[in-house]
Amino acid sequence: MDNDxxxxxxxxxxxxxxxxxxxxxxxxxxxxxxxxxxxxQDVSLVFADDGVYQLTxxxxxxxxxxxxxxxxxxxxxxxxxxxxxIEKESLDERGLTLEDLQALTYEDEDDDWAEKDSIxxxxxxxxxxxxxxxxxxxxx
Amino acid sequence: xxxxxxxxxxxxxxxxxxxDLNQWRPELATAMAIADGAPLEExxxxxxxxxREYYEEYQIxxxxxxxxxxxxxxxGKDKGNSKYLYELxxxxxxxxxxxxxxxxxxxxxx
Numbered sequence: 001m002d003n004d005x006x007x008x009x010x011x012x013x014x015x016x017x018x019x020x021x022x023x024x025x026x027x028x029x030x031x032x033x034x035x036x037x038x039x040x041q042d043v044s045l046v047f048a049d050d051g052v053y054q055l056t057x058x059x060x061x062x063x064x065x066x067x068x069x070x071x072x073x074x075x076x077x078x079x080x081x082x083x084x085x086i087e088k089e090s091l092d093e094r095g096l097t098l099e100d101l102q103a104l105t106y107e108d109e110d111d112d113w114a115e116k117d118s119i120x121x122x123x124x125x126x127x128x129x130x131x132x133x134x135x136x137x138x139x140x
Numbered sequence: 141x142x143x144x145x146x147x148x149x150x151x152x153x154x155x156x157x158x159x160d161l162n163q164w165r166p167e168l169a170t171a172m173a174i175a176d177g178a179p180l181e182e183x184x185x186x187x188x189x190x191x192r193e194y195y196e197e198y199q200i201x202x203x204x205x206x207x208x209x210x211x212x213x214x215x216g217k218d219k220g221n222s223k224y225l226y227e228l229x230x231x232x233x234x235x236x237x238x239x240x241x242x243x244x245x246x247x248x249x250x
Contacts, residue, residue, distance in 0.1 A: 038203060067199065075198040078206045
């Protein structure tokens with residue numbers, strides 16, 4: 001990899017808007033995120049619209065013959081992905097709260113490995129601002 | 141492709157990764173390592189067992205960088221570096237150790 005001093009860190013956002021199963025989008029997004037994590041960029045994830053279902057607790061895929069990949073989201077902290085935005089309106093519209101979603105944390109290297117919350121609950125308006133600050137937005 | 145252990149045949153992909161990770165047994169790791177010319181010792185098993193536990197919890201094989209950090213935390217700083225892990229698994233810790241552990245090739249590993 002190129003280790004020049006002038007290496008540019010860009011802000012990459014991965015936007016997840018679809019239900020976890022039924023299409024391949026959610027799993028593909030997760031795989032791209034894990035692969036891209038190797039490139040030391042400023043990464044954030046968004047879960048909005050039906051995408052909030054990707055993080056719901058107690059998923060079971062026994063009857064649909066697909067792998068339940070929801071446990072993998074809790075590895076995101078290991079991959080230094082610490083910014084996860086959940087859109088509040090999307091939860092409200094589906095009768096969900098943060099309680100229905102799995103907790104996602106990371107260990108802060110600069111703070112004696114203290115476990116910290118990766119999830120930020122944001123309004124649609126706040127989310128628009130965060131999106132506006134990105135260099136690249138991938139929509140899944 | 142397939143690997144034979146104790147008269148039983150286990151299906152693998154073209155790179156030798158076990159097709160069904162539920163079929164994994166320690167004897168398979170031993171057989172794969174002997175076929176590669178470097179029998180497993182206790183230090184190898186620490187990493188292999190760690191990978192299996194990681195997969196059990198997160199359903200993925202960790203990238204090398206993640207593995208290195210996690211091993212350092214669990215087994216001590218002297219083991220959490222790529223030099224140590226590459227000495228144990230010269231074909232690449234994630235690649236080779238994952239194969240022995242019966243896991244799929246790590247996501248993002250080429």
